[in-house]
Amino acid sequence: MSKKIIALVLALLMATLCFALAGCKKDKNDGDSDLAYIKGKGKLIVGITDFEPMDYQEKDSTEWTGFDAELARAVAEKLGVSVEFKEISWKMKETELSSKNIDCIWNGLTWDEERAENMSLSDYYMLNRQVLVVKADNAETLNTLDALMSAKLTAEEGSAGEEFINENLKDATYNAADAQIDALKEVLAGTSDACIIDYTMAYYLINKEGSDFSGLTILEGVVNTEDEYYSVAFRKGSDATAEVNSILAALKKDGTVNTIAAKYNLQDAIVK
Amino acid sequence: MYSFSEVNLKLLDGFKVTLDLFALTLIFGLILGLIISFGSMSRFKPLSFVTKVFIWIIRGTPLMLQILVVFYAPGLVFGKPNLFSNAPIMLRDERFMAALFTFVINYSCYFSEIFRGGIQSIPVGQHEAGQVLGLSKTQTFFRVILLQVVKRIVPPMSNEIITLIKDTSLVRVIMVVEIIKVAEKFTAKGMIWPLFYTGLFYLVACGIMTLLFGLIEKKLSYFKA
Numbered sequence: 071m072s073k074k075i076i077a078l079v080l081a082l083l084m085a086t087l088c089f090a091l092a093g094c095k096k097d098k099n100d101g102d103s104d105l106a107y108i109k110g111k112g113k114l115i116v117g118i119t120d121f122e123p124m125d126y127q128e129k130d131s132t133e134w135t136g137f138d139a140e141l142a143r144a145v146a147e148k149l150g151v152s153v154e155f156k157e158i159s160w161k162m163k164e165t166e167l168s169s170k171n172i173d174c175i176w177n178g179l180t181w182d183e184e185r186a187e188n189m190s191l192s193d194y195y196m197l198n199r200q201v202l203v204v205k206a207d208n209a210e211t212l213n214t215l216d217a218l219m220s221a222k223l224t225a226e227e228g229s230a231g232e233e234f235i236n237e238n239l240k241d242a243t244y245n246a247a248d249a250q251i252d253a254l255k256e257v258l259a260g261t262s263d264a265c266i267i268d269y270t271m272a273y274y275l276i277n278k279e280g281s282d283f284s285g286l287t288i289l290e291g292v293v294n295t296e297d298e299y300y301s302v303a304f305r306k307g308s309d310a311t312a313e314v315n316s317i318l319a320a321l322k323k324d325g326t327v328n329t330i331a332a333k334y335n336l337q338d339a340i341v342k
Numbered sequence: 343m344y345s346f347s348e349v350n351l352k353l354l355d356g357f358k359v360t361l362d363l364f365a366l367t368l369i370f371g372l373i374l375g376l377i378i379s380f381g382s383m384s385r386f387k388p389l390s391f392v393t394k395v396f397i398w399i400i401r402g403t404p405l406m407l408q409i410l411v412v413f414y415a416p417g418l419v420f421g422k423p424n425l426f427s428n429a430p431i432m433l434r435d436e437r438f439m440a441a442l443f444t445f446v447i448n449y450s451c452y453f454s455e456i457f458r459g460g461i462q463s464i465p466v467g468q469h470e471a472g473q474v475l476g477l478s479k480t481q482t483f484f485r486v487i488l489l490q491v492v493k494r495i496v497p498p499m500s501n502e503i504i505t506l507i508k509d510t511s512l513v514r515v516i517m518v519v520e521i522i523k524v525a526e527k528f529t530a531k532g533m534i535w536p537l538f539y540t541g542l543f544y545l546v547a548c549g550i551m552t553l554l555f556g557l558i559e560k561k562l563s564y565f566k567a
């Protein structure tokens with residue numbers, strides 16, 4: 071009796087494990103056309119993170135909204151496919167893309183050369199810049215580059231903020247943070263004196279009503295980096311990028327982009 | 343902003359994922375662990391060798407790395423993403439399935455060594471006694487040995503199982519939205535306290551497990567010499 075039960079349990083377990091492994095679809099994705107692959111599925115899988123005001127969920131909703139989410143929906147509609155939003159870990163974005171778990175990243179992704187080499191980036195659709203954030207109490211003392219030289223600084227690893235620190239604030243104590251939000255946390259906790267992060271995120275979190283970050287402030291005019299732009303990232307060599315570029319251009323022309331931006335108070339950041 | 347009870351509800355949603363992963367890993371891990379322990383104790387040398395190499399690889403590499411490999415390698419190496427979205431029994435989504443698969447494999451290797459230690463700690467005399475009484479090998483194992491093994495391995499098991507509850511927080515690298523990930527999302531919305539508050543959930547869960555194991559040890563104190 072017990073033998074039978076054991077055998078049954080074993081068989082069940084093996085079957086589950088085997089199916090999990092062997093159950094993979096034998097779909098032929100010849101890698102010729104990424105656009106055909108996406109259209110074939112009838113679904114554009116958009117990789118995002120929870121990032122107000124770009125991609126986020128309203129309090130009592132599971133529906134993704136935000137500037138990027140709405141723009142992605144508008145573009146997908148023109149492509150003739152549906153949209154599925156998948157939350158990803160930002161650190162794994164390139165891997166998510168090349169392993170085809172997602173088809174594109176649409177989440178306030180800043181265009182830079184390194185990313186352009188690894189992924190296929192769309193035309194710019196929004197303006198961004200790096201800003202210096204300190205505790206409001208330190209706004210008077212940390213408002214020069216000289217003062218920052220003897221301060222503890224942080225920025226997201228690999229970001230334009232980090233680059234600025236490496237070039238202009240070499241003598242400062244610098245600790246890279248995993249993500250922009252972690253850099254903000256460092257400043258709030260006092261483990262770093264100042265951070266350099268995206269204006270979009272800093273402005274939003276500092277000014278949001280009831281935010282824990284409201285004790286921080288953006289210091290204008292101390293850090294001047296070149297303008298940056300947000301792009302949509304597709305798989306390297308993807309032909310979907312060109313298609314999305316022309317759709318984006320059309321949506322800009324007919325005013326859709328502006329209408330969406332106005333909903334999130336981002337109309338000034340739209341690339342004309 | 344979210345109220346205290348709203349935060350609690352959202353965190354509980356995340357904690358459900360944590361507990362799901364924990365419970366399923368425990369169930370499948372214990373079963374698979376027992377099988378693996380038989381493999382490593384096998385007198386058929388090639389089998390025990392292969393099993394031991396397997397255990398070495400799984401215990402010798404970080405769990406986080408294994409999660410990344412299981413979830414991303416199918417798409418990266420074989421061009422077949424979402425391997426787990428076609429599993430016959432779909433619990434939550436394919437990310438959860440990949441995490442569960444990794445956890446079961448990983449923890450069964452640790453469990454198997456605990457089983458092996460427990461089984462080998464039973465004196466040979468017990469096996470011999472079973473034989474003398476006319477029991478088959480299987481009967482001896484399930485009716486004589488296993489009962490004593492269970493009782494001996496409770497302390498090391500409770501260690502491993504309590505570690506398992508906390509290890510589940512690793513799965514957020516592939517965006518399985520467990521309780522810590524939920525809390526991190528609150529941080530991204532400007533609320534920091536939920537992240538530290540999650541500790542309470544783990545603490546309660548581990549407390550319950552500790553009490554439970556204390557009870558089990560008490561219950562199993564039969565055969566007490």
